[in-house]
Amino acid sequence: MFEGVDPxxxxxxxxxxxxxxxxxxxxxxxxxxxxxxxLEGLWLLTGREAYMRLFRYWVRVFAIAFGMGVVxxxxxxxxxxxxxSGFSDKAGPVVGPLMGYEVxxxxxxxxxxxxxxxFGIGRVPKLVHFLATLLVAAxxxxxxxxxLVVNSWMQTPQGYSVNEVGQFxxxxxLAIIFNPSLPYRLAHMVIAAYLATAFVVGAVGAFHLLRxxxxxxxxxxxxxxxxxxxxxxxxxxxxxxxxxxxxxxxxPAKIAAMEGHFEPELSGAPLYLFGWPDAEAETTRYAxxxxxxxxxxxxxxxxxxxxxxxxxxxxxxxNLPYVFWGFRIMVGLGLLMLATGIASLYLRxxxxxxxxxxxxxxxxxxxPSGLAAIIAGWVTTEVGRxxxxxxxxxxxxxxxxxxxxxxxxxxxxxxxxxxxxxxxxGIWYLFRMFGxxxxxATEDELRGGPERAAGITPIQAVHGPGQG
Numbered sequence: 001m002f003e004g005v006d007p008x009x010x011x012x013x014x015x016x017x018x019x020x021x022x023x024x025x026x027x028x029x030x031x032x033x034x035x036x037x038x039l040e041g042l043w044l045l046t047g048r049e050a051y052m053r054l055f056r057y058w059v060r061v062f063a064i065a066f067g068m069g070v071v072x073x074x075x076x077x078x079x080x081x082x083x084x085s086g087f088s089d090k091a092g093p094v095v096g097p098l099m100g101y102e103v104x105x106x107x108x109x110x111x112x113x114x115x116x117x118x119f120g121i122g123r124v125p126k127l128v129h130f131l132a133t134l135l136v137a138a139x140x141x142x143x144x145x146x147x148l149v150v151n152s153w154m155q156t157p158q159g160y161s162v163n164e165v166g167q168f169x170x171x172x173x174l175a176i177i178f179n180p181s182l183p184y185r186l187a188h189m190v191i192a193a194y195l196a197t198a199f200v201v202g203a204v205g206a207f208h209l210l211r212x213x214x215x216x217x218x219x220x221x222x223x224x225x226x227x228x229x230x231x232x233x234x235x236x237x238x239x240x241x242x243x244x245x246x247x248x249x250x251x252p253a254k255i256a257a258m259e260g261h262f263e264p265e266l267s268g269a270p271l272y273l274f275g276w277p278d279a280e281a282e283t284t285r286y287a288x289x290x291x292x293x294x295x296x297x298x299x300x301x302x303x304x305x306x307x308x309x310x311x312x313x314x315x316x317x318x319n320l321p322y323v324f325w326g327f328r329i330m331v332g333l334g335l336l337m338l339a340t341g342i343a344s345l346y347l348r349x350x351x352x353x354x355x356x357x358x359x360x361x362x363x364x365x366x367x368p369s370g371l372a373a374i375i376a377g378w379v380t381t382e383v384g385r386x387x388x389x390x391x392x393x394x395x396x397x398x399x400x401x402x403x404x405x406x407x408x409x410x411x412x413x414x415x416x417x418x419x420x421x422x423x424x425x426g427i428w429y430l431f432r433m434f435g436x437x438x439x440x441a442t443e444d445e446l447r448g449g450p451e452r453a454a455g456i457t458p459i460q461a462v463h464g465p466g467q468g
Contacts, residue, residue: 004405005405005409006405007400007403007404007405007408008396008397008400010405010408010409010412011079011083011084011400011401011403011408012396013412014079014083014408014411014412014415015076015079015083015084016382017412017415017416017419018072018075018076018079018415018419019076019378020375020378021072021419021423022069022072022073022075022076023374023375023378024371024374024375025065025066025068025069025072026069026073026140026143026144026147026193027192027193027196027197027370027371027374028061028062028065028069028193028196028197028200028371029062029065029066029069029140030140030141030143030144030190030193030194030197031193031194031195031196031197031198031200032058032061032062032065032197033062033133033136033137033139033140033141034137034140034141034194035058035197035201035224036055036058036059036062036117036133036136036137037130037133037134037137038224039051039052039054039055039058040052040055040129040130040133041130043055044126044127044130048216050215050216050217050220051220053217053438054217054220054221054438056121056438057217057438058201059117059118060433061430061433061434063114063118064426064429064430064433065430066110066114068423068426071422072419072423075415077099082401082403082411083400083401083403083408084389084399084400084401085400085401085402086398086399086400086401087389087390087394087399087400089167090166090167090168090390090394090398090399091154091167091168091389091390091394092167093167093168093169093170094153094160094168094169094170094176095150095153095154097170098146098149098150098153098176098177099146099150101146102142102143102146102147105139105142105146106139106140106142106143106145106146107139107143109135109136109138109139109142110135110136110139110140110143112135113132113133113135113136113139114136116128116129116132117129117132117133117136120132141190144186144189144190144193145186148182148185148186148189149176149177149179149182151185151381152179152181152182152185152186153176153177153179153182153390154385154389154390154391155179155181155185155250155251155381155385155391156179156180156181156250156251156391157179157390157391157392157393158172158175158176158179158180159171159172159173159174159175159176159179160176168390168393168394180246180249180250181243181246181247181250184239184242184243184246185243185381187239187243188236188239188240188243188377189374191232191235191236191239192236192370192373192374192377193374194228194232195228195229195232195233195236195337195370195373196369196370196371196373196374197370198224198225198228198229198232198370199225199229199337199340199363199366199367199368199369199370200367200368200370200371201221201224201225202221202222202225202226202229202363202366202367203363203364203366203367203368204221204367204434205218205219205221205222205225205363206222206360206361206363206364206367207364207434207435208437209222209354209357209360210357210360210361210364211437213437214354215437215438217437217438218437218438219354221438222353222354222363223348223353225363226340226341226344226345226348226353226363229337229338229340229341229344230341230342230344230345231341233334233337233338233341234338234341236334237334237338240331240334241297244297244298245298248298248306251384251385251391252307252311253307253309253311253312253316253317253318254318254323254384254385255298255306256306256307256308256309256311256312257277257309257317257318257320257323257324257384258323258324258327258380258384259271259272259294259298259306259324260272260275260277260284260287260320260324261284261294261306261307261308261309262277262282262283262284262308262309262310263308263310264307264308264310264311265305265306265307265308265311266294266295266305266306266307266308267295267303267304267305268291268292268295268302268303268304269292269294269295269298269304269305269306270287270289270290270291270292270293270294271289271290271293271294271297272284272287272288272289272294273288273289273290273328274286274287274288274328275287275288275289275324276321276324277320277321277324278320279309279314279317279320282309282310284324294306315387316387318383318384318385318386318387319383319386322379322380322383323379323380323383323384326376326377326379326380326383327376327377327380329372329373329376330373330376330377330380333369333370333372333373333376334373336366336369337366337369337370337373340362340363340366343359343362344359344363347359
């Protein structure tokens with residue numbers, strides 16, 4: 001069935017497919033971890049039980065997302081050995097220790113305190129429980145740090161030497177870790193995770209408001225999500241601009257692909273809003289652009305000069321439509337998030353935030369927008385790095401394992417079936433959880449009493465009362 005198909009393409013598709021599932025769950029874990037810490041902190045400061053009820057509502061979602069993230073991440077790590085042995089051999093001396101640091105610091109921190117966060121309410125002192133929640137949230141952020149260190153080094157490698165067998169050998173760990181693109185990628189990704197989580201939380205709040213469930217918990221979650229959209233989206237746009245300037249300095253070919261520019265030098269380059277970059281014809285077809293705006297954004301000069309794709313050999317060009325449109329989808333969704341935040345600010349000023357069904361339907365539609373923007377941004381970043389795994393140094397074709405196409409195709413088909421079955425069921429279960437309103441908890445429930453008295457197991461505590 002897969003005879004004649006390039007094995008490298010199949011290996012890339014398999015990694016992309018598994019990664020597209022995986023990236024959603026750590027993003028939610030990062031955002032929800034911090035959200036839970038804020039909710040518990042507000043509960044301790046104010047004594048309002050609505051915050052604790054929200055904590056108990058969202059901590060169950062966090063547990064499911066965390067579990068699915070761990071499982072999908074383990075599968076991805078195996079692919080480094082099965083499908084990408086060339087990369088593992090050449091880059092292993094750098095990448096291996098960095099991945100090990102992620103496990104030793106972040107994963108152990110999260111796993112070590114997760115049980116206390118999930119099941120410690122009423123069983124440990126309040127401040128101890130809050131500390132556990134803070135450490136789980138910190139673990140998620142530390143995990144993001146190390147994973148982005150690896151990815152950023154692959155994008156902007158430094159601090160290495162190449163030994164006699166072609167391996168990248170660490171020479172300066174500080175230079176490797178704090179490589180030129182790390183600060184921008186880390187900030188951009190963490191903020192993206194916060195925004196993605198905010199829009200999921202906002203959509204759940206909007207759903208319950210539309211169902212006429214306007215209790216204090218629903219109002220709090222909806223209001224907090226809209227504040228995040230209002231205040232943080234502009235920050236993300238500014239960070240994205242800085243990230244673009246950093247990419248222009250270190251990966252100008254990627255920027256040329258994102259912008260659809262071909263000519264070796266362009267002064268006053270336009271910003272193409274739409275179009276179709278054609279690598280064969282070396283032009284962007286059906287282009288609709290704004291004159292000079294591309295130069296203004298990327299060089300901060302009206303007539304700034306940019307390099308086009310013809311400045312590099314064609315065999316070094318990435319797959320242009322994926323990069324071009326991935327970038328536009330990400331930016332377009334970001335602008336819609338900004339518009340949502342501005343609209344919510346106006347409605348808040350008019351005292352109509354909770355009585356605007358049309359706006360709530362819009363927020364419900366925007367629920368997955370942050371996660372979709374993360375995937376679009378990931379496609380832009382990773383496809384834009386091609387045809388290299390370590391940018392400019394190790395080509396993707398030299399990174400793949402010598403595995404035949406039928407074997408890769410068979411495993412890819414198995415992944416598709418299993419992932420849609422397993423993670424589809426997990427996502428369906430999350431939607432079932434979202435459909436339940438944050439129920440008013442009794443004082444005993446807030447102390448964890450009934451769980452002890454009724455002998456409820458930890459699994460039942462995650463599922464909710466009455467669930468096996």
